[in-house]
Amino acid sequence: MSPTNTKSNYTSVEYSAGSSIFSPPTDSSPSTHQQSSQLEAPQQTVGEAVVKVLENLGVRHAFGISGGGIGPLWATLDRSSIEVVHFRHESGAAFAACEAHFASGRPVVVFTTTGPGITNVITGLFAARGDGAKVILLSAATPSGNRGRWACQETSAHTMPISGIFTSGPLFNYATTVESGDEIPEISRRLALGLAQPGGFVAHISIPTPLQMTPLKAQFSQPEFSYSVPTAGEEAIAECVRLFSEESFAIWVGFGARHAAQEILELAEKTGAAVMTSPRGKGIFPENHPQYIGVTGFSGHESVLKYMQEKRPQRILVLGTRLGEPTSFWNPLMVPASGFVHVDIDPEVPGVAYPSVPTFSIHSEVKLFLTNLLKQLPKRLNWSPTSTLPHPESNAIAPHTHGLVRPDALMNAIQQFIVEQSDALVMAEAGNSFAWATNLLRFTQPGRYRISTGVGAMGHAVTGVVGAALARNSKVVAIVGDGAMLMNNEISTAVRFQVPAVWIILNDGRYNMCAQGMSLQGFKGVDTTIPTADFAMYAKAMGADGVRVETELDLELALKKAMSSTVPFVVDVTIDSSRPAPIGGRIRSLIKQGAILESKGE
Structure with a gap:
């Protein structure tokens, strides 16, 4: 060192x-x-x-x-x-x-x-x-x-x-x-x-x-x-240059690498390496880039697993992620042929998530490591043409004229009218809100998307949005569920201090991740319902503004009104609860850990 x-x-x-x-x-x-x-x-x-x-x-x-x-x-x-x-x-x-x-x-x-x-x-x-x-x-x-x-x-x-x-x-x-x-x-x-x-x-x-x-x-x-x-010494950098010059590798980006976005992009384009991100790492590498293969772990993309099955690299360079359950599910499919090169500011992180996999551990601040690596790494184009890499599926869907709002249609509208037409920070709450947003929204800049996967507490985004909007002094949007909104919100605080916060509520009258997850695990008949609440009326009662959305055709007007509002604003969306959220990886991980009825699988 x-x-x-x-x-x-x-x-x-x-x-x-x-x-x-x-x-x-x-x-x-x-x-x-x-x-x-x-x-x-x-x-x-x-x-x-x-x-x-x-x-x-x-x-x-x-x-x-x-x-x-x-x-x-x-x-x-x-x-x-x-x-x-x-x-x-x-x-x-x-x-x-x-x-x-x-x-x-x-x-x-x-x-x-x-x-x-x-x-x-x-x-x-x-x-x-x-x-x-x-x-x-x-x-x-x-x-x-x-x-x-x-x-x-x-x-x-x-x-x-x-x-x-x-x-x-x-x-x-x-x-x-x-x-x-x-x-x-x-x-x-x-x-x-x-x-x-x-x-x-x-x-x-x-x-x-x-x-x-x-x-x-x-x-x-x-x-x-x-x-x-801490930064890697010359011997460690030289060894990385040798490994990455001789063997195919991919890059796995986590939240801890968020200040090294430019260096990660330069490394990927210099080497042709495929790039994937943890859920918290969304946007650090542009999600519209031809070398981007998707989000890993919780509500991640099948394109990542397809890449690992069809184009398994010799090594994966891990930057700023613990590779814990929300990021990897400890899935053996995510193990490269020759092991990991794991860079982290915390020397106790590398090797913990996959203890039996060979790991070249590097105790270094990520940006310093990449800066020194790029100086020494020669350009090479001898493997995995980027045109053949799998990519996450597109979310463009036409709105329905009737029926409850599909959550994927809501995400499509958020992408179009908030992500692409503003610079607002978007955060998502634990639950199906997190799953839909992480899987379907696309970001091309670091710092535009925030989730918390470690503790994963309900109530984080519905209240965190106030702190972020106050600190930024600009719009911040929280995508949340009705359960979290009822548990702990700070609309009143936002009104008192004139904080430009926006809540978009997936109002489906239930703890829907629990409902869908329990069903997939074989636990039938568990009551997860919540009496229907009108959150737009609730917001107005506290001095904020809000609108209730009951059809997909109303989404555009509602989102534009929220983003132009000069007061805290709630968009209360009546959601089709029958649409299965992209939580299959989480459920498979729970089942692997024993969270399943003994009779399951008959």
Whole structure:
């Protein structure tokens, strides 16, 4: 390895989207900032010091729910340069923070009060950790003298599990409960270091209520530190040049490679390699490119499996994906003849998904790796002409004049009137919404499509759309189901803060992925129905606007109205629930794991 050492200080620098102050997973050139400044406040409180640290780290938004325990810190945030957005539920605030980070590149704060505020936010923070976002949770804690005495919403070891919630571990990269203002310099250092590293960073700073207003004893300076961005050494690059020059290979692109889109395109066109993407990687490589063979895994394309069966490459270059179940289903058909060359910023990722398959593991930031590889790789055109590659099927269908709206017809309209006629970010909710959108929509630019496959929580997109639209200050569209919309949405928040969010609801009166999936697994008669809701009326009742779509002929007008609306907008589409969603791969994976009736297959 040949790490690049960079001296960094994040005290008083302006942050802009796309800047390398907080290096994204594949950003290759962290900036150098060496000017140190003091936090100047003679009677600065602990809460004020924490907020100042956050401002200096580039935070511009804080999402959350107020409460007595967090009151002093909440008031301090409200007086700062950070925009405070009061949500309706803590989990919605966390999902929104996750998406605001990906939309802006900045770290985002979530704040909660004691007790249920903390437990409510956890699912959204698991999603942030799994997706690689940079999110900081600020919470309140019960004062030490009141712990164990049945305090209101007591937050202590007497009432909550401390390990994992208030300590570093699978959920938080860094977590601490502040017991003294003397800890602020170390907390500042740990936050700055974590945010500067490539990849995600989720932190939890819990501050007892009275300590939030306690004066600091002394001023302190933001620390300077050095960090390394890993990149492959010369020997590893030379070995890759040899392998890719001598053997056919394909490229498998994941979300972690999203900042290396140009290098991936250059590599593919220089070598003639076929390119496939994970569901989260859609759009990183243009989906209309002749070398693109499709999405893998959950709601992926049959064209990928056809390619692997008919034109199996010797190797696959894996860039920025864990190859987990949503991406690969651990399908043996996806194994190349000679194994994987797996590049990832996390050295623990390569080799885990397919432990028995030969894997040349490369611990490197993806963009740096590709830049160095392209310098050394000669052009060659000795295999797999691109004209013979299989491609995903087209989704162009004529609208019906009667009957319920087919979900594939809805996706066709979204493609035509939103994807192709705007620059809006499109995100999809867990469930059939995700399946239809991932399988049928086509993107030609990175950063236009967002889904969460790690945790896969319902409620992520219906609330995340608010955070993304607020951070972008432009239209963001969420394709969601009626179940998710009823579970947890933030229309009211969008109305309050005039956020240009659009919800397109697949309203089929049921948890349809559950209904269709259970049927395919042999479990009959399971009740997944939901009483029909009129979400357009629901939106209007909260101050937004909306329209109910009952025929395919109404889709064009409804989508155009949504995109031109100056207020949050809901498109409530009555969906034909009988159309089978493209979830066969997921069901086959569940069956392989034993989720099937014993009598199935008679």
